[in-house]
Amino acid sequence: MTSRTTPPPVHAGGTLLFILLSAASGLLLSLQSRINGALATALGDPIAAAAFSFGVGLLALALTALAAPTARRGVRRIPAVLRGRRVPWWYLAAGAVGALIVFSQSATVPLIGVALFTVCLVTGQAIGSMAMDRVGFGGAAPRRISIPRIIGVALTIVGVIWSVDHGAAGTGLSGQLLPMGFAVLVGMLMGFQGAANGAQSAAYGSAIAATLVNFVVGFAVLGAVMLARLAGGARLAPLPAEPWYYIGGLLGCIFVGLTATVIKRLGVLVTSLAAVGGQLVGSLVLDIVVPAAGSRVSTATVLGTTLTLLAVALASVSGAHGTAAAVETRQKIRR
Numbered sequence: 001m002t003s004r005t006t007p008p009p010v011h012a013g014g015t016l017l018f019i020l021l022s023a024a025s026g027l028l029l030s031l032q033s034r035i036n037g038a039l040a041t042a043l044g045d046p047i048a049a050a051a052f053s054f055g056v057g058l059l060a061l062a063l064t065a066l067a068a069p070t071a072r073r074g075v076r077r078i079p080a081v082l083r084g085r086r087v088p089w090w091y092l093a094a095g096a097v098g099a100l101i102v103f104s105q106s107a108t109v110p111l112i113g114v115a116l117f118t119v120c121l122v123t124g125q126a127i128g129s130m131a132m133d134r135v136g137f138g139g140a141a142p143r144r145i146s147i148p149r150i151i152g153v154a155l156t157i158v159g160v161i162w163s164v165d166h167g168a169a170g171t172g173l174s175g176q177l178l179p180m181g182f183a184v185l186v187g188m189l190m191g192f193q194g195a196a197n198g199a200q201s202a203a204y205g206s207a208i209a210a211t212l213v214n215f216v217v218g219f220a221v222l223g224a225v226m227l228a229r230l231a232g233g234a235r236l237a238p239l240p241a242e243p244w245y246y247i248g249g250l251l252g253c254i255f256v257g258l259t260a261t262v263i264k265r266l267g268v269l270v271t272s273l274a275a276v277g278g279q280l281v282g283s284l285v286l287d288i289v290v291p292a293a294g295s296r297v298s299t300a301t302v303l304g305t306t307l308t309l310l311a312v313a314l315a316s317v318s319g320a321h322g323t324a325a326a327v328e329t330r331q332k333i334r335r
Contacts, residue, residue: 018262019274025258026278027285032251033117034286035244036102037109042240046106047229051222053102057249058215065212074206078213081203087196094196095217097189102252103222104186108179114283119161120180122276124187126153129272132191152314156276159308194271197256198263207260214256215249273311280305 032053040049065071081087109117130153134145193214201210263271284305 022274023278026275027282030282036105040106049106050102053248071208074209091196097193099218120183121187124184128188128191155311162304197260201260
């Protein structure tokens with residue numbers, strides 16, 4: 001069983017720091033999407049690309065856990081935490097969601113592009129995260145979904161859609177519906193992933209330990225599917241020689257670790273919205289610095305990104321106010 005806890009109150013500067021960390025994780029997610037999509041194209045198999053990405057991340061986490069004393073202590077706590085049911089065993093499914101995220105990047109980005117993939121993922125994130133916040137999933141206290149927060153979510157979706165370059169679509173709408181729907185579903189599950197990883201991080205006493213569990217489960221799922229495909233006759237193209245194809249897993253480690261660290265402070269919704277802002281900024285920077293074939297930065301892209309960042313600020317201020325009010329109410333009750 002898990003107990004519901006109120007996130008510790010933080011001053012304005014601390015809240016801003018956590019929002020910036022969450023935004024940084026979103027920026028890394030946009031870069032990971034581009035890299036994993038390129039690896040899937042090079043290998044000719046999105047599952048193989050996802051498995052390679054998770055494998056690299058798992059190796060990096062294992063080395064980190066060996067080197068860092070706090071991480072080693074957290075890893076040693078994992079069996080006792082699971083045996084004692086301090087977190088439900090099905091929270092481990094967060095790793096399978098991580099595998100789905102990486103697979104969705106590898107499978108859909110080459111089909112619909114980073115921008116449209118981000119639209120669908122963000123739409124799912126906004127819906128799923130608000131639901132997780134409302135029920136207090138993961139042991140956190142339920143957070144009231146106020147009108148400003150609903151407006152913030154709505155503006156986030158509008159801003160992301162506005163930022164898309166609709167003229168860059170490479171396929172018809174009918175060919176995009178299935179990958180778009182898959183990306184929305186994965187985005188909705190990201191709220192569960194973040195909350196479950198946050199609960200595990202608190203139970204193990206280490207975000208690295210929680211991230212390691214996430215990657216072990218995800219790699220096991222992807223590895224089993226890949227082995228079955230190879231046994232069935234699937235063939236892969238030669239591995240690309242450029243090292244940058246393989247750093248997606250490292251970026252995924254940082255993304256999961258940052259999310260598990262900040263989600264208890266900000267809640268699922270604000271954490272996700274801040275990450276959305278980072279994703280948009282990251283996509284914008286990528287399109288300017290290393291543009292993909294056919295991509296271009298338009299005025300709508302810049303204005304849509306700006307609107308989304310303002311929406312994140314609105315939802316974040318409202319969320320921080322709601323948390324402070326909840327803490328004050330509980331203190332009055334105790335008196």
